[in-house]
Amino acid sequence: MSQLSSCFQNNQFCILVEYLTSLNEIFPVKTEFARYPAVMTLADRVHSDHDVTPLAASEQYPDSVDKILHFAGKGRDIQDIELFLQQAKAAKIKNLLLLTGDKLKEHCDGKDGAERSRYLESVNAVMAAKQFGGFCIGVAFNPFKYAEAERDAQYLKLHKKLKAGADFIITQLGYNMDALKQAKIFLNHHQYTQKILACVMPLSLARANFMVKHQVAGIVITPHMLQVLTDEKQTGLNERVYLRCALQMLMCKHLGFAGIHLSACHKPEEQMLLESYIEQYRHLTLDELESLWNSLWQVKTGKEFVPELPYYSCQPTSSQIIKYQQLHFMHEVLFESKIAKGVGRFIFRAAWWENTPAAKALLKTEYISKHGVVGCESCGQCRLGDTLYICPETCPKGLANGPCGGTTLDRCEFGDRECIHSVKARLAKAVEQTEVLKEKLIPTVPIEVRGTSSWKNWYAATEA
Ligand code: SF4
Structure with missing residues (x-):
């Protein structure tokens, strides 16, 4: 020992x-x-x-x-x-x-x-x-x-x-x-x-x-x-x-x-x-x-170690909540229903081989449909269902399980955006999904999976 x-x-x-x-x-x-x-x-x-x-x-x-x-x-x-x-x-x-x-x-x-x-x-x-x-x-x-x-x-x-x-x-x-x-x-x-x-x-x-x-x-x-x-x-x-x-x-x-x-x-x-x-x-x-x-430390009020807090909202915006609800609904329909799984299997078989026209078309369709909405980068292992539909790839470090320690008052360590994990935590409270952010251990994305269709990979995994 x-x-x-x-x-x-x-x-x-x-x-x-x-x-x-x-x-x-x-x-x-x-x-x-x-x-x-x-x-x-x-x-x-x-x-x-x-x-x-x-x-x-x-x-x-x-x-x-x-x-x-x-x-x-x-x-x-x-x-x-x-x-x-x-x-x-x-x-x-x-x-x-x-x-x-x-x-x-x-x-x-x-x-x-x-x-x-x-x-x-x-x-x-x-x-x-x-x-x-x-x-x-x-x-x-x-x-x-x-x-x-x-x-x-x-x-x-x-x-x-x-x-x-x-x-x-x-x-x-x-x-x-x-x-x-x-x-x-x-x-x-x-x-x-x-x-x-x-x-x-x-x-x-x-x-x-x-x-x-x-x-x-x-x-x-x-x-x-x-x-x-x-x-x-x-x-x-x-x-x-x-x-x-x-x-x-x-x-x-x-x-x-x-x-x-x-x-x-x-x-x-x-x-x-x-x-x-x-x-x-x-x-x-x-x-x-x-x-x-x-x-x-000349402590008088107890606030001497606390930075000045600018005004910020503790609530997600209504558009963030509506987007979550819409994406959640679509996720349930597309990935959880029996019909969707049957259709998915059919598509995934057609696009089984990488670099075939069918596989490329599927990857492109996925990217086009998700990039504008959530910032998808075709990681090949979609984690949106575990991240309240906020794409982990929009974190500059690509973190899916939660924040690093480097944020400052909700701002990302990189300084150019709000931390997506703060946005998630705020949203989770509002839609009562905090348990997902606490319990679900999200696996890392292997390098070899990046640049492939997560839809195809998901259907392949459910079929296995
Ligand atoms: S988790 Fe991966 S597949 Fe899902 S939206 Fe983000 S980059 Fe795209």
Whole structure:
């Protein structure tokens, strides 16, 4: 059993210390951090799309060091994770953190005939790892969402990740303790027994400014936070960065988090400073820690960590509801009725062979009839019935099971549209279809299926 699994089994608070593979250095690895068990985690392509892989980086450290390897689905397909799982097993890796990942730095939107970048969803990666067996599987979760629909969408997807087989959850980096408490309440309320760990980072002014300037996906830094950090820097109170981090770690322990995922604290001198603050304040109660935390952050209203919410609607538009109802009706008639299945079989037999005139005509008919209505891209495995008739291919990452963590107040990480998963979550509430978004694990589309008729494939599958 890995050290991580043993900590979980014994309810022992643990610290996962993150290392970036792009740093190209071998670091002294801690097995204890402030007297808590420590585990090494290796992040996947944080600085560039071409960083050394976590698996390759892990070879620099002995097998005796317990490691968590991150696997981000960006730029990857289901075959990539199947290969990765085999290699990780051969390398005696026991723990994985499976994520969709943020936008590729060299993302290609598929325009002008170029091949569109693909993203393997975390839900599908978890399903593959669970089926493979033998790993302790972690997933990421972003509780720092402040528009109702994007928050609902995050929690709906968390249900799916846990249903798919995740063993533990690591939150996005964030500083709003109320949001972290909500995540714990959610797990308790639904009687999930999976462990949750909070991601923290010593937040200096330079780091906060960087995250704001580069709009780092899914991270919320408010003007109030920037002002507090600026004032501290000007008055020479730089070490508060580590004091605050220590307080957050200790508060999470009191709140029942299984541990901490510690980011950007890989240098021994930083670690020693942080550990010294943990030692200094570990005897405090939760109330005392919270009081100190609030005074350091100058919290007065409780809204200091919440971004300003522009006006937005919590309701779907009437045209969205009507479109859903019409498409749902058509779906039932075309795919669920006996007559439709008989006609479908006849058509699919006629178009059985790929690249025949009949197959090409069927593909073209499907594309023409659906592209204008839902943005169809002929993925070959239509998932509209499981996505409230909102085509997953209209998400720039092509995600079908739910959002990534990178939205900002319902806006897509790519910045050019509203997140389709927020639209779905809002619509699902209005038409009472929330269970579909919570329960249905939608398989990934194999590359070889893309560019074929999903109608033909569907009829073929029902006939089989
Ligand atoms: S899910 Fe696939 S087949 Fe269905 S509308 Fe979207 S691209 Fe077209």
